[in-house]
Amino acid sequence: MKTTFTVPSEEESLPLVLSHFSKIDQDWISEKDWLRCELALVEGFTNALNHAHKNLPAETKIEIEVNITRENMEIRIFDSGPGFDLAGYIEQLNLEDDFSPTGRGIRILLKIANHLSYTRTSDNNRNCLLIVKEFAL
Amino acid sequence: MMNPKLKIIEPEGIFDKNKATEYRQLVNESLAAGSTIILLDLQKVTFMDSGGLGGLVMIRKAVIEAQSQLFLCSLNEQIKILFELTSMELVFNIFDNQEAFQQKIINP
Numbered sequence: 544m545k546t547t548f549t550v551p552s553e554e555e556s557l558p559l560v561l562s563h564f565s566k567i568d569q570d571w572i573s574e575k576d577w578l579r580c581e582l583a584l585v586e587g588f589t590n591a592l593n594h595a596h597k598n599l600p601a602e603t604k605i606e607i608e609v610n611i612t613r614e615n616m617e618i619r620i621f622d623s624g625p626g627f628d629l630a631g632y633i634e635q636l637n638l639e640d641d642f643s644p645t646g647r648g649i650r651i652l653l654k655i656a657n658h659l660s661y662t663r664t665s666d667n668n669r670n671c672l673l674i675v676k677e678f679a680l
Numbered sequence: 681m682m683n684p685k686l687k688i689i690e691p692e693g694i695f696d697k698n699k700a701t702e703y704r705q706l707v708n709e710s711l712a713a714g715s716t717i718i719l720l721d722l723q724k725v726t727f728m729d730s731g732g733l734g735g736l737v738m739i740r741k742a743v744i745e746a747q748s749q750l751f752l753c754s755l756n757e758q759i760k761i762l763f764e765l766t767s768m769e770l771v772f773n774i775f776d777n778q779e780a781f782q783q784k785i786i787n788p
Contacts, residue, residue: 554696554698557694557696557729561727575757578757578758578761579765581727581758582729582761585729589729641766641767641771644734644737648730648731650766651730651762655765
């Protein structure tokens, strides 16, 4: 199943994101997987909000698409920011330093996701953060 | 009898960066007022993200600098996962609930 929703770029959107997400829970997803996916979604969303949309008005929408199958969940977060070299950023990140406030959200995403990428969309207008989480059997 | 140096703080709802900043202020006020033991009871926190966790790390730092002690209790499954993913369960002193905290720390 697939669901798509958009929210304004503001901190007040977080409860909305959580509420949209809670409506698509499936009985085959374990609580542990579900909570990890929820956390990954929020970390991706706040990254879009605080970094990609840092200099954009609150009306600029963030679009979220969630695809759930029996095997996995794919979360896509579309932003209208200038783009960013996530792979390069991850390379220079100290993944072992749990106290560093820098990149804590990304470190969490890396631990949860089986696949993580941030790419320009084909229409070249937006960026897409793709988070894929394979469910535990 | 209430321990005069114990301050119990019970945040509610979504604990994000902004909420953490509010509570950091409250903790600082408690430390300034002479509290030496701070208990953050997270029972009513529905969700915490990395921003909220970052705030907790700063609260911990402030408490240590004031030569006081910080304890957490009543973490829900979501917060436990967040702590596990960031190895924070090894950093904070965590109790299952207020009763367990009272038995171990206040009335041992």
